[in-house]
Amino acid sequence: MQGDLSVGENKSSITWKINTNYTLPDTFSSKTLIVCDRSNNHGICRLGLTRYPFEITLENVGNTDISLRGEIQFYKEQSTFFTAKFGWTNSHLYIRNSKPLKWPSAYQHVGYDVYYVKLKLESPCYIIDQDCVKDDNAAKTKDTARKETSNITTDLEKLLTESKYSDVEIICSDGEILKCHRLILSARSPVLEAMFSNDFKEVSSGQIKLDYFDIEVVKDLLSYIYTGMPKHLEDNAEILLQAGEQFQMEALKEICGKHLIKKLTKDNVLEYLALGDKYRQQDLKEASLEMIVKNAKDMKEDTKFHEFAINNPELMVEVFRAIVSK
Structure with a gap:
């Protein structure tokens, strides 16, 4: 049995490729991966697979409590067995001796073949990289x-x-x-x-x-x-x-x-765009521009939008460029 982890280009997902045979143990796990959760905490996680009874676990093996949201998919090349979504997880994500998050399934047998377990995290959580932990x-x-x-x-x-x-x-x-x-x-x-x-x-x-x-x-x-x-x-x-x-x-x-990106709404996006620009916080500025582009039709009739355009002409040029580019 061999298992390899590969991080997606956008750092939101990781795929665990499992080359199995009939002598593999009933329970085995992936190498570790480093994740960043919604509170900017960095944690070490590991995927696990048990054949009898069949279950997949996502385990926190580090010392930091983390809170994640996303989905796990179990599949072969031509067949997807299931996709399971999970909400914001805390103690039930196998953190500090609590029970692991499990997905029972009718698929009781994993035999000789190549299988994939894909973990995809929802923003603002993301995967930093594979950990260098070997044993x-x-x-x-x-x-x-x-x-x-x-x-x-x-x-x-x-x-x-x-x-x-x-x-x-x-x-x-x-x-x-x-x-x-x-x-x-x-x-x-x-x-x-x-x-x-x-x-x-x-x-x-x-x-x-x-x-x-x-x-x-x-x-x-x-x-x-x-x-x-x-x-x-x-x-x-x-x-x-x-x-x-x-x-x-x-x-x-x-x-x-x-933190402010998590609080972005149509009501405060113009304010946060100005903050990101004034204090040179590029992530906040780009996230604000993205939200404005997505809601341009609703916002163009807003009085606050017109006032913002008058008071921030240079920023409005960037807003219009972002809208046109989309």
Whole structure:
């Protein structure tokens, strides 16, 4: 028995090719694959097939909880046995000792032939690539590394909340002071690094004024700086996009852009198009343009569309080009 994984060009699907014979075990599994879920969490998954009773499983073998949606198809060259869709999955996706997601079938026998199992994820989930895990020991090593990364994140967050060894203060809008560490701030932002490295008043005073941001936004910004992820994206994504531009944090802008893409509607698409353009978040801008193109007939009579066209002539040129190109 041999099983090979191949990732589709658009990274939304992966095909597991299985060359079987009559001596294959009753249960076997694919190599692992790395996926990104709807919350931008990266996880390690593996497809499995059991012959008696017949079932196909999608198993989370990593240390990160993930939430996916999509479908699994089981077929041969000329025959599709079934296609099974699944909704947003959490604990029931074989995460942390829970039961695997199963699709019972009348096909109790998988004999000598070539079979395919195709996993297709629904946007915004996607497949990053095949993992390089070759055996269980390697998988355990990677899992240990991920746990250690999680520990580092926890330790850095503790460093922020306890303010131990802090050497710089951030002044917020209501006068509240947040104590931080200039070494960490400068490592995460070229702008902050420049402020500390050159003759800025922040070097001598040990204070940075961010009183033009709400305090909860500043706390979320610091959460990203110390741990890599803001805690309240739902409330702060738009303003954090601005902060990411100001402090040259491209990864933060990408996180905010992906979150806002999930919230795109016909009512806010013009606003998000302007945000993507202003703060140079290309994914958000392109997704907004795509939605405008799809809904052009409905939107052309909207008063907001006319006002947007008057106030944003350069962007409207891009909108018209996108519509014409489709």
